[in-house]
Amino acid sequence: MAKYFDVHPDNPQPRTIGAVADSIRNGALVAYPTDSCYALGSRLGSRDGISRIRAIRDLDDRHHFTLMCQNFAQLGQLVHIDNDVFRAVKAATPGAYTFILPATKEVPRAMLHPKKKTVGVRIPDHVVTQALLAELGEPLLSSTLLLPEEAEPLTVGWEIKERLDHQVDAVVDSGDCGTEPTTVVDFSSGEPEILRRGAGDTARFE
Incomplete structure (x- = not known):
């Protein structure tokens, strides 16, 4: 059963963010909110996290995972x-864009x-998300929470807890x-x- 963390959207509670970060360090797969x-x-380099995300989303090996970075120094x-x-x-950046780039040897x-x-x-x-990344001190291996054969990603914390209660270890809800x-x-x-055309304005890249 997944832990449920209720986090204030503007002033995230340090103790709660610390608990989420500790869970990730210990191998947890979490569902968490972003700006899109x-x-x-899961933790960077977690083979278990990669395989569980692939299973939940029914992804093949051509899927681009995302490294969620706190800043340009990490990126x-x-x-x-x-x-x-x-x-x-x-x-x-920062913003609702994912960029595909050649990886360094730091990436698993x-x-x-x-x-x-x-x-x-x-x-x-x-x-x-920024508070969590700051507490972790490293990028977060990530993928959009879009379930197979569903057109829209899940966006409501309690619904995610209900739907994925036995597939993720924690859900972070900040509204x-x-x-x-x-x-x-x-x-x-x-x-x-x-x-993919999404939340970020594509005009600057066309």
């Missing part, structure tokens, strides 16, 4: 990014696209966080290719 709907998250350790791409990504192989050796990265604009997933932009070739 809920995500599933820069995980992906190769040249000056032009850096400026474009920097101008759009199990997370990478098998042929392209790329990974998704993003810096969220969400108080609770409404929107229903639209991130806009996904692939920069792996150096030029922007929009893979």
Whole structure:
């Protein structure tokens, strides 16, 4: 049965955030809010977390997992990014964008696209997510909480607890966080290719 954490959306309680971070460090898979709907998250490098997310979402090995980063210092350790791409990504973050970029050796192989050796990265604009990332001190392995054959991601904390009670270890609820997933932009070739149109404005990449 999943633990349920009720977190204030504007002033996250440090003790509660600390408890969630401790759960993740101990191997928990959590459902947590972001600036563009809920995500599933586990500790970076957790093979168990990767396999459980694949099972919940029915994903194949071509799926791009996302590394949720607190800031550019973290992001820069995980992906190769040249000056032009850096400026474009920097101008759009924090925000509701996921960027696909060539991964560095810091990223576990199990997370990478098998042929392209790329990974998704993003810096969220969400108080609770940022508080959790700050407490963790490392990126969070993540994927949008979109269940198989459902058009809309799950967005209500108590409903997620009800639906996934025996598939996740914890649910973090801080109220409404929107229903639209991130806009996904692939920069792996150096030029922007929009893979998914979502909450982030695509005009700057077209």
